[in-house]
Amino acid sequence: MRDDLNIDTGPYSSNSEIAENVLELVGKTPLLRLKRYLNQTDVNLIAKIEALNPGGSAKDRPARYMIEQALKERQLVPGDTVVESSSGNMGIGLAQTCAVHGLNFICVVDPNAQSQNVEIIRALGGKIELVEHAVEGDFLAARLERVAKLLRESPDRYWPNQYANKNNPAAHACSTIVEIDDALPNQVDYLFVACSSTGTAQGCRDYLREQGRKTNVVAVDAMGSTLFNGTAGKRKISGMGAGRLPELAQGQTFDDLVRVADVTCVAGCRRAVAKEGLLVGGSGGGVLEAVRGMQNQLAGKTAVAIIHDSGSRYLGTVFDTQWIQRELGTSEAEIRKLAGLDD
Numbered sequence: 172m173r174d175d176l177n178i179d180t181g182p183y184s185s186n187s188e189i190a191e192n193v194l195e196l197v198g199k200t201p202l203l204r205l206k207r208y209l210n211q212t213d214v215n216l217i218a219k220i221e222a223l224n225p226g227g228s229a230k231d232r233p234a235r236y237m238i239e240q241a242l243k244e245r246q247l248v249p250g251d252t253v254v255e256s257s258s259g260n261m262g263i264g265l266a267q268t269c270a271v272h273g274l275n276f277i278c279v280v281d282p283n284a285q286s287q288n289v290e291i292i293r294a295l296g297g298k299i300e301l302v303e304h305a306v307e308g309d310f311l312a313a314r315l316e317r318v319a320k321l322l323r324e325s326p327d328r329y330w331p332n333q334y335a336n337k338n339n340p341a342a343h344a345c346s347t348i349v350e351i352d353d354a355l356p357n358q359v360d361y362l363f364v365a366c367s368s369t370g371t372a373q374g375c376r377d378y379l380r381e382q383g384r385k386t387n388v389v390a391v392d393a394m395g396s397t398l399f400n401g402t403a404g405k406r407k408i409s410g411m412g413a414g415r416l417p418e419l420a421q422g423q424t425f426d427d428l429v430r431v432a433d434v435t436c437v438a439g440c441r442r443a444v445a446k447e448g449l450l451v452g453g454s455g456g457g458v459l460e461a462v463r464g465m466q467n468q469l470a471g472k473t474a475v476a477i478i479h480d481s482g483s484r485y486l487g488t489v490f491d492t493q494w495i496q497r498e499l500g501t502s503e504a505e506i507r508k509l510a511g512l513d514d
């Protein structure tokens with residue numbers, strides 16, 4: 172973590188080998204060369220394993236950064252309550268951050284939230300506010316309405332609003348991509364990033380441009396996502412894509428765009444296990460398949476793929492044969508074929 176993340180709300184000692192609180196363990200995630208994932212052996216493919224953040228995902232970074240900046244700017248003081256709508260990784264990252272900084276956390280979720288994530292948020296001290304009814308068929312609208320109501324109820328509540336907060340991309344610009352660039356200075360030809368708020372991709376792109384790097388930043392989005400002029404449709408892989416264009420994503424462009432189907436994400440997860448013994452989440456599977464789809468043009472190049480989280484969060488979905496049959500209408504055998512595992 173950069174020094175500018177150190178704020179005077181806790182006893183930090185950033186030069187020590189021993190972290191003084193769990194948030195000091197956010198970042199410095201490992202890079203792993205994937206030697207077997209692609210058929211083409213002359214692509215130097217490296218994965219950034221964000222599951223090794225203490226909260227289990229890349230979202231630990233913006234969660235920490237958004238809250239610590241708000242504390243620095245006195246928009247928040249210990250004892251206040253953070254309110255956010257999230258059913259996954261951001262909720263977990265915020266619950267962890269709030270616990271360290273003596274803040275309360277209310278997480279607004281809807282019935283589609285994965286129960287495992289909700290339980291982790293609760294276990295980390297977050298209070299769960301369940302929205303039971305959609306507004307005109309839209310649960311996101313219902314969750315945002317509830318956030319607004321909770322904010323109106325008390326003046327000591329703060330909404331980070333990850334989908335509009337500039338400190339979301341800034342968190343990645345000052346940590347994720349700095350770690351990659353420090354390890355591989357001027358060597359990354361392609362960077363593959365799954366998108367939802369687009370915070371990760373924006374932060375990485377902006378830092379690379381500032382440094383004058385020629386890296387091609389490839390945004391990986393879900394089919395059925397509204398990002399990048401996409402048309403809204405059914406999507407079942409959580410973490411990737413957006414049902415509604417987030418404020419942060421408006422007008423954003425990247426060097427390349429790859430859209431992946433839900434089944435492609437699942438296939439990537441299977442292939443990562445079979446070829447590398449690596450358990451990745453759905454968006455990670457999609458990102459790796461986006462790389463595989465472009466492998467011919469990557470010959471002789473170095474490509475880094477950011478893997479946002481672990482498959483251990485998706486045992487009841489992406490890794491559940493019955494869920495795949497029910498939600499995606501396909502079989503494990505078809506997925507293996509798509510993953511190129513029966514060749």
Ligand SMILES: Cc1ncc(COP(=O)(O)O)c(C=O)c1O
Nearest residue numbers: 366367368369370371410454479
């Ligand atoms: C698993 C996973 N992958 C990818 C993303 C996309 O990250 P961003 O919101 O920075 O675009 C998220 C964000 O929630 C995520 O949880």
